[in-house]
Structures are given as C-alpha cells and as structure tokens.
Amino acid sequence: MFNKPLVFTLFVLITAGICLRLDAQVLTLKSAVETALNNYGTIKAKANYVNAAKALVKETQREYLPDLNVSAQQDYGTINGLNGPAYGFKGFGTASSGPPVASSNWSSAFGALYLANINWDFFAFGKAKEKIKVSSSQLSLNESDLLQEKFQQQIRVAGAYLNLLAAQRLTRSQQDNLDRAIALRNAVVPRVKNGLNAGVDSSLANAEVSNAKIALLRAMDYEQEQASQLAILMNVQQQNFVLDTVFITRIPGAFQDSVTIAQQTHPLLQYYKSRINLSDEIARYYHTFNYPTFSAFGILQGRGSGFDYNYGVANPNAYTHNYWQGINPVAGNYLLGVGVIWNLTSPLRVQQQVLAQKFTSKGLQDEYNLVDEQLKNQLALAESKIKNAVAAYFEAPVQVKAASDAYLQKSVLYKNGLSNIVDVTQALYALNQAETDKAISEDNVWQSLLLKAAAVGDFGIFINEF
Numbered sequence: 001m002f003n004k005p006l007v008f009t010l011f012v013l014i015t016a017g018i019c020l021r022l023d024a025q026v027l028t029l030k031s032a033v034e035t036a037l038n039n040y041g042t043i044k045a046k047a048n049y050v051n052a053a054k055a056l057v058k059e060t061q062r063e064y065l066p067d068l069n070v071s072a073q074q075d076y077g078t079i080n081g082l083n084g085p086a087y088g089f090k091g092f093g094t095a096s097s098g099p100p101v102a103s104s105n106w107s108s109a110f111g112a113l114y115l116a117n118i119n120w121d122f123f124a125f126g127k128a129k130e131k132i133k134v135s136s137s138q139l140s141l142n143e144s145d146l147l148q149e150k151f152q153q154q155i156r157v158a159g160a161y162l163n164l165l166a167a168q169r170l171t172r173s174q175q176d177n178l179d180r181a182i183a184l185r186n187a188v189v190p191r192v193k194n195g196l197n198a199g200v201d202s203s204l205a206n207a208e209v210s211n212a213k214i215a216l217l218r219a220m221d222y223e224q225e226q227a228s229q230l231a232i233l234m235n236v237q238q239q240n241f242v243l244d245t246v247f248i249t250r251i252p253g254a255f256q257d258s259v260t261i262a263q264q265t266h267p268l269l270q271y272y273k274s275r276i277n278l279s280d281e282i283a284r285y286y287h288t289f290n291y292p293t294f295s296a297f298g299i300l301q302g303r304g305s306g307f308d309y310n311y312g313v314a315n316p317n318a319y320t321h322n323y324w325q326g327i328n329p330v331a332g333n334y335l336l337g338v339g340v341i342w343n344l345t346s347p348l349r350v351q352q353q354v355l356a357q358k359f360t361s362k363g364l365q366d367e368y369n370l371v372d373e374q375l376k377n378q379l380a381l382a383e384s385k386i387k388n389a390v391a392a393y394f395e396a397p398v399q400v401k402a403a404s405d406a407y408l409q410k411s412v413l414y415k416n417g418l419s420n421i422v423d424v425t426q427a428l429y430a431l432n433q434a435e436t437d438k439a440i441s442e443d444n445v446w447q448s449l450l451l452k453a454a455a456v457g458d459f460g461i462f463i464n465e466f
Contacts, residue, residue: 028244029161029466032234036157037150039235046146053139060135064128066120066296074112074327079307080104099312109306109319110326116300125291130284137281141274148267153233155454158462160230162450165243166443167223173439174219177432178212180407184424185209187415201421208425215432244466248442251393252449252465255386259456261375266457268375272368279364283357289350292342302329375455382452389444396438403427403434 037043079098121128185205192202231238263269306326308318320326407427413419446462453462 025242026244027241029158030463032161032230033154033157033463035236036153036234040153040233041235043146043149043153046142046149050139050142050146053135053142057132057135057139060132063131066118069115069117069119071115071117072113074110076108076110076326078104078106078108079311098307101313105316107316107319109321110304110323111306112304112327112329114302114329117297118299119295119297121293121295123294125288127285127288127291127293130281130288134278134281134285137274137278141271141278144267144271144274148271151267151457151459154459154463155450157230157233158450158459159447160226160233161243162443162446164223164226164230164241165245165248166439167219167226168243169245169248169439169443170436171216171219171223173432173435174212174216176435177428178209178216180428180431181205181209181212184411184428187411188421191415204421204425208428212432247466248446251390251445252462254449254452254461254465255390259452259458259461261372261379261456262458263372266375268371268457269368272364272371276361276364276368279357279361283354283361286350286353286357289353290347292340295339295341297335297337297339299335300332301334302332304329304331375457379452379455382448382455385444385448385451389441389448392437392441393445396434396441399434400431400438403431407431 080101185202185208188201188205192198227241228238230241261269263273304327306320306322308315311318407424407430410419410424410427414421414424449465450462453459
C-alpha cells in the first residue's frame with residue numbers, strides 16, 4: 001500500500017516546481033526592447049507631442065478660413081446725447097446714441113443689436129502658407145525627436161541587457177570560484193588535522209574561502225544594480241530576470257559587413273536636421289511680416305429700440321418701456337468692403353527678427369556638424385573595439401584551458417604532498433581571473449557591435465543577429 005499523504009505531498013511539490021519553472025520565462029533581448037518601447041514614459045510623452053503637432057498643423061491650415069462672427073445683445077438704458085469728441089480708450093465707453101439735450105434725464109427703454117460679421121485676410125504675401133510650413137516643420141521635428149528617442153532607448157536597453165547578462169555570468173564565475181575554494185578547504189583541513197601539512201595551510205584555505213565569498217557578494221550586488229537599471233529602462237518592477245544566454249558564445253555575422261553613416265536616415269542626425277529646417281522656416285515666416293495684409297469684410301446689422309424716431313426736445317415722451325417693442329429689430333444695415341493694413345515700421349523690427357533667426361540656424365548647423373563628427377569618431381572607435389574584442393574572444397578559451405590545467409595540476413600535487421598551499425591558491429586565483437576574462441570578452445564582442453549600430457544609426461545591424 002502506498003502512503004497516500006506522502007504521494008499527495010510529492011505531487012504538490014512536483015506541480016509547484018513545474019509552475020515555478022513555467023513562471024521563470026526567459027526574457028529575450030527583442031522582448032526587452034519591445035517592452036521598453038511600449039512602456040517607457042519619455043517615448044509615450046514624445047508620441048503625444050507628435051499628436052499635438054498634428055493637431056496644430058490642422059489648426060494652422062484652417063486659420064486661412066474667414067472669420068465669421070454672429071452676436072446679439074439686448075440692453076436697457078438711457079440715450080442722453082452730447083455734441084463733442086470722445087474715444088472709447090481700451091474699450092471703456094458706451095454706444096448710446098440720441099439727440100443732444102439741454103440737461104440729462106432718466107428716460108430709459110429697451111434696445112437690441114443683432115450683428116453678423118465676416119472678415120477674410122485673403123492675401124498677405126504668403127503669410128498663411130509660411131505659417132503652415134512652420135507648423136509642418138514643427139511636426140517633422142517632433143516626429144524625428146520621437147524616432148531618435150526610440151533609437152536611443154533601443155541602444156540603452158540592449159546595452160543594459162548585455163551588462164546584466166555579463167553580471168550574471170560573473171556571479172556564476174564567482175560562485176564556481178567559491179565552490180572550488182570550499183573544496184580546497186575541505187581537502188586541506190583533514191591533512192592539517194592528520195599532521196600532513198602545517199596549520200597555516202588551513203588558515204590560508206579559510207582566508208581564500210572568505211575572499212571568494214566577498215567577491216561573490218560584490219558580483220551579486222553589481223548584478224542587482226544592472227537588473228535595476230534594465231527594469232527602469234523597461235518601466236517594469238525590479239525582478240530576477242532570466243536572460244537568453246544562447247547567443248553570447250558566438251561571434252555576430254555582421255562583423256563582416258562594411259557600413260557607413262547614412263546622414264539621410266540616421267535618427268540622431270535627422271533630429272538635428274529637423275531643428276535647422278524649423279529655424280529656416282521660422283525665418284521665412286518672419287520675413288512675410290514686412291508686407292501688408294489685404295482683407296475683405298462684410299457686416300449685416302439689425303437694431304431695435306424703445307425710443308421713437310421723433311424722440312428729443314420737441315417730444316420727450318416718444319419712448320416706451322415695453323420689452324418686446326424695444327428688442328424688435330426695426331432698422332437694418334449691411335456693409336461690404338475691402339481693406340488693407342500695413343504697419344510701415346514693421347520692416348525695421350522684422351529685419352532683426354529674421355537676422356536673429358538666421359543666426360539661430362547657423363548655431364543649429366554647428367551643433368549638427370559636431371554630432372556628425374562625433375558619430376564618425378564613434379564608428380572608428382567601434383571598428384577598433386570590434387577587432388580587439390574578437391582577438392580577446394579567441395584568446396580567452398586558451399587562457400581558461402591553461403589556468404584550469406594548472407589548477408588541476410597544483411591541487412593534485414598538493415594532495416600528494418608535492419606542492420604547497422600558496423601555489424594552489426595562486427592557481428585558483430588565475431583560474432578565476434581567466435573565467436572572468438572569458439565572460440567579459442564574450443560580452444564585449446556584442447557590446448562593440450552595439451556601439452557600431454549606435455554610430456551608424458541602424459539598430460537592425462545589432463538586433464537582426466537574434
């Protein structure tokens with residue numbers, strides 16, 4: 001008979017183990033990049049800036065449409081008139097109209113004004129068209145800013161992914177080093193107790209174990225820092241990432257490709273170029289302020305009043321307090337016209353505006369040239385790093401093999417009393433250093449390719465290897 005509680009417990013443990021294994025899904029580099037592009041706050045913000053710029057382009061295009069205003073007002077008040085000049089400075093004044101009287105009175109009635117007005121600046125020497133171009137250039141700038149931000153984020157996430165992968169491999173190397181140090185101590189202690197070796201050997205073995213533990217803790221701390229950085233770039237909670245390790249032990253095929261910086265497609269250069277284009281468009285827009293604006297306008301007006309046409313000194317009682325009679329439109333007018341307005345002093349100011357904007361364009365061009373030179377230097381550096389990384393990649397296995405053989409030899413000699421503890425610990429240190437160098441050299445191969453992709457402006461050079 002089977003022990004049912006024991007079988008059930010084993011079943012639960014096995015099921016839990018399977019579930020934990022399924023939960024620990026491998027995070028591939030492509031998935032990390034895609035998650036970052038979908039989640040990162042800066043990219044979301046700049047996508048909204050693009051949408052805002054699109055809306056502003058449509059708004060600017062519709063600014064060329066004529067202004068059509070409809071208004072209505074109903075009033076109650078007096079209409080005492082006075083011969084004399086007046087000006088409604090900053091809008092402070094009334095539009096009451098009535099005959100001049102010897103003294104003011106408080107006769108009052110209702111009145112109304114109904115108005116429809118249309119105004120159209122139909123010709124302004126390209127001012128509306130240039131304003132549309134400015135808003136379109138702003139849209140292009142925001143779009144290029146979004147593209148370069150996505151490109152930069154891809155590079156940052158890929159770099160953080162490789163850094164975390166290297167940190168995890170270094171942690172494993174330090175764990176292996178600790179295991180070897182413990183195994184060495186386990187071999188030394190019995191020999192010391194049996195008087196085959198000096199007591200100082202056990203002290204050195206214990207010191208080596210402590211040193212290996214400290215190195216492991218440092219590696220774990222560095223791994224946690226890199227995991228935190230990757231989580232921040234992906235905008236997810238910090239966690240123990242399980243990364244893809246299949247690709248790290250091979251050399252990318254893109255190393256054989258010869259590429260150059262494409263100024264027309266490089267996201268960063270396109271962003272700086274869009275800044276120059278926007279500044280140039282603003283200068284052309286400012287230039288249109290030198291010229292006059294031609295407008296067409298039309299007005300349709302209706303008025304109502306509780307005062308009769310003969311109200312005045314001769315007939316001061318010719319008015320009514322009736323609301324409906326006061327607001328009923330009894331008089332109407334229309335007006336059509338064409339006008340031109342030209343501020344003759346504008347060219348004096350506009351000239352300096354245009355000049356300032358042209359200097360701004362030159363400054364932006366200087367920034368563009370600086371970034372272009374930096375990218376060229378970065379590409380040259382990447383090519384050099386690729387050569388060095390590949391050379392180190394092929395040397396690392398040789399170093400590991402030699403260090404491993406030396407450690408095996410020294411440990412066997414020590415167990416047979418033919419070597420001392422110092423030689424063994426030196427061999428242990430050399431093996432640990434060789435394994436660390438191997439992990440770093442393999443990671444540097446991919447880091448150098450990523451640097452090349454960043455310089456060229458084509459992330460596909462890197463990501464297509466996966």
